[in-house]
Amino acid sequence: MRFHHFAIEVKDLETSIAFYKKYLGHHEEWRLLFQDENIVFLAYNDFRLELISRGKRSVSQGVHICFEVDTIHEVIKNFKEDGIIAIDGPYKLENGWETVFFKGPDNELIEFLQIQGISLPLSK
Missing domain, CATH: 3.10.180.10 (2,3-Dihydroxybiphenyl 1,2-Dioxygenase, domain 1)
Incomplete structure (x- = not known):
């Protein structure tokens, strides 16, 4: 078993993508729509970050x-x-x-x- 990705729920997908590209050097690997969620995978070497958005609603981060x-x-x-x-x-x-x-x-x-x-x- 090996680590694949870490997911974060975000309000504004494009703002978050720009943030992780600029400050952490990630690149966009893949986009998809699953049920009512817009999902983008960002990658940096072997690390993947999954950004999940259901629009501009409030999100709660406990991690x-x-x-x-x-x-x-x-x-x-x-x-x-x-x-x-x-x-x-x-x-x-x-x-x-x-x-x-x-x-x-x-x-x-x-x-x-x-x-x-x-x-x-x-x-x-």
Whole structure:
């Protein structure tokens, strides 16, 4: 078994597509209409993000999505250039990882995690 995709319900499909393309480097892989839902799959390497929209209605997000990045400071800089400020962090965790949180277009919580160069203790 392997991971295939993560799904987020969004109000405005085109706004969300533009957001994930610009800030996370995704490309559009596939669109479909299933029952009353417009669905778009975005891809970045082996990772897929499924955006689901039923129009402009309110959506509720109770989850977050996390992307591992080489440097969170570059992510923070890129968002800040467009006036988007982190809602939480950046933090350095006990194990040396660094993390920061932003909100997406539909208030979905997006975490960026830097673990590169961090050596973790081996499990006993």
